[in-house]
Amino acid sequence: MKATYFLDQIDDLNLLTFLENTANKFPDSPALCYVGEDYILYKDFYKKVKQLSISLQNNNIKAGDKVAIWSENGPNWLIAYFSIVGIGAVAVPVLPDFSAKEAAYILDHSDAKIIFLSENQNLKLQKANITPDGLLVGIKDFSIGFNKDKIEQKNFINFKEEDFEGFSFPDVKSTSLAAIIYTSGTTGSSKGVMLTHRNLIANSIQGWNTHPTDQTDRFLSILPMSHSYEFTLGNIYAVMSGASIHYISKPPTASVLMPALKLVKPTLMFSVPLIMDKIFKSKIRPELTNSKLKRFLYGTDMFRKLLHRVAGKKLYSTFGGELKFFGIGGAKLDEDVDRFLYESKFPYSIGYGLTETSPLLAGTAPGKTKIGATGPAVLGVDLKLRNIDPKTGEGEVIAYGPNIMQGYYKADDLNKEVFTDDGGFITGDTGIFDKDNYLYIKGRIKNMILGPSGENIFPEEIEAQINKSEWVLESLVYELKGKVVARVEINMEEFQKQFTDLKGKTVEMEKAINEILSNLRKTVNEEVNKFSKLTHVFEQKEPFVKTPTKKIKRYLYKDKEAHENPGLVEGSDN
Numbered sequence: 001m002k003a004t005y006f007l008d009q010i011d012d013l014n015l016l017t018f019l020e021n022t023a024n025k026f027p028d029s030p031a032l033c034y035v036g037e038d039y040i041l042y043k044d045f046y047k048k049v050k051q052l053s054i055s056l057q058n059n060n061i062k063a064g065d066k067v068a069i070w071s072e073n074g075p076n077w078l079i080a081y082f083s084i085v086g087i088g089a090v091a092v093p094v095l096p097d098f099s100a101k102e103a104a105y106i107l108d109h110s111d112a113k114i115i116f117l118s119e120n121q122n123l124k125l126q127k128a129n130i131t132p133d134g135l136l137v138g139i140k141d142f143s144i145g146f147n148k149d150k151i152e153q154k155n156f157i158n159f160k161e162e163d164f165e166g167f168s169f170p171d172v173k174s175t176s177l178a179a180i181i182y183t184s185g186t187t188g189s190s191k192g193v194m195l196t197h198r199n200l201i202a203n204s205i206q207g208w209n210t211h212p213t214d215q216t217d218r219f220l221s222i223l224p225m226s227h228s229y230e231f232t233l234g235n236i237y238a239v240m241s242g243a244s245i246h247y248i249s250k251p252p253t254a255s256v257l258m259p260a261l262k263l264v265k266p267t268l269m270f271s272v273p274l275i276m277d278k279i280f281k282s283k284i285r286p287e288l289t290n291s292k293l294k295r296f297l298y299g300t301d302m303f304r305k306l307l308h309r310v311a312g313k314k315l316y317s318t319f320g321g322e323l324k325f326f327g328i329g330g331a332k333l334d335e336d337v338d339r340f341l342y343e344s345k346f347p348y349s350i351g352y353g354l355t356e357t358s359p360l361l362a363g364t365a366p367g368k369t370k371i372g373a374t375g376p377a378v379l380g381v382d383l384k385l386r387n388i389d390p391k392t393g394e395g396e397v398i399a400y401g402p403n404i405m406q407g408y409y410k411a412d413d414l415n416k417e418v419f420t421d422d423g424g425f426i427t428g429d430t431g432i433f434d435k436d437n438y439l440y441i442k443g444r445i446k447n448m449i450l451g452p453s454g455e456n457i458f459p460e461e462i463e464a465q466i467n468k469s470e471w472v473l474e475s476l477v478y479e480l481k482g483k484v485v486a487r488v489e490i491n492m493e494e495f496q497k498q499f500t501d502l503k504g505k506t507v508e509m510e511k512a513i514n515e516i517l518s519n520l521r522k523t524v525n526e527e528v529n530k531f532s533k534l535t536h537v538f539e540q541k542e543p544f545v546k547t548p549t550k551k552i553k554r555y556l557y558k559d560k561e562a563h564e565n566p567g568l569v570e571g572s573d574n
Helices: 006-014 015-025 043-060 075-086 100-109 119-127 161-165 197-210 226-242 254-264 275-288 294-296 301-318 336-342 413-418 459-466 492-498 507-529 560-564
Strands: 031-035 068-072 088-094 111-118 135-138 143-148 150-155 178-180 190-195 220-221 246-247 268-271 323-326 346-354 358-361 381-384 395-400 427-431 440-446 472-480 482-491 538-539
Touching: 006 197, 006 346, 015 043, 015 197, 031 043, 043 161, 068 100, 068 381, 075 088, 075 150, 075 226, 100 111, 100 119, 111 119, 111 381, 119 135, 178 197, 178 538, 197 226, 197 358, 220 226, 220 254, 226 254, 226 268, 246 538, 246 560, 268 482, 275 301, 275 336, 275 472, 275 560, 294 301, 301 336, 323 459, 336 346, 336 459, 413 427, 440 459, 459 472, 459 482, 482 507, 492 507, 507 538
Parallel strands: 031 246, 068 088, 068 111, 088 178, 111 135, 220 246, 220 268, 268 323, 323 346, 482 538
Antiparallel strands: 135 143, 143 150, 178 190, 346 358, 381 395, 395 427, 427 440, 472 482
């Protein structure tokens, strides 16, 4: 028995409806757990939400009030969320990677009255000597921790049994605000995206329409729930279907993730490109090219596809052997990794969207992917292009649909800039459609570099060429003194394999790295058009600072060399 919903129902639903219906249909089905621990069943999930909702009301939280969640992933995160929105209050998820100062700004700007937080986040506040105005409640056991100038240790969940028996959830309209999600973008500006119940319900149904799930499915949650990508598709989507959600209690490093995959054997996962990119570049590609014969065979289409198929079967087994859907989104996937997944028949799917769109706008099911494409618009979404370049056919992507945000919180002027006169959301991305209406994203307009003769240069396309190199982990292309330059993080594991004799010899290592960077610049410049050629490639010695979806925070590196090396720009190939 599947839990099936349709877009024409969204005006009659709120988010709690998903949980209520699932708890009624599948009361004894597993709902939430940490990997390796006991499940919370759906009937108990709903009961805990009801208990916490009463406690929120007993603490004077009313419809429209803001309640923040600042914690790592876990069952209580989702219990807190449903409790908040179930009574018509507004959830304010705060990314666990935020500093105390960043979080304090969000808590203040959002007017949060209560903050559910983990011990780690509470410690951040204490170290920074920051005390938010709202009541701080420990999310581990819903105890009251630190409240302004005094310590209180008591259970936040407090009510009489008759309160519980006589309680019923209020009638929350689908148009009511459900969440304010603060973005942590590549430009450095954090904006509060206002999403309604209708937005999030619609996007969950759109996800289900792309790939149906049911109560037998197992989700493994590895991305921050505070981000709309993991929250909507990795959690709400699962709850509406009656599937189980498994959380890991530590960051998803290889040593943590591999045992979890073996134990859970997930059927669905959502990830960012960086995770699969690292697996391919550090494990798979080196094994396929570790001899002259293999490198030769790998250079031919027929043998490359065969090798990819063999490697793909091994990778599938590593992921538990029961995976039906591996969603990749949040940033652009490297084309070589895309080709490997496609040719290996790994059950992957590429999605495109933004926090402002709840997030999914375009995507397709495994087996229907195209290399380099995100897929067609999802059910109920209309995507159009404006300001189309007559030569390339590329234009700015405008989105319409029931999953489009209400706007940014306390930002009326900005809201006027991001919507068209007919209500379309201006994504800020450029793209092009093929004959099957698959969308290909070219890059962010804000990242675009204007060439000497007015050409549009998209850094993402040059980075794709750079990242093909076995020497490169990640790269960043930007403009410096009117020239196109790049920063590159060297794959030191590969470097040490091939330069074992240089270990510990700093000067010689730097010389070898400089030679790699120089050759890389020449190789890339042979592949790109004349106005996109690199004039210099710098080594990025530390890992790039990234957003929660692992996109590089570009604003941190803009004009970096202009300050450090004011006279430095290498001769151009233009």
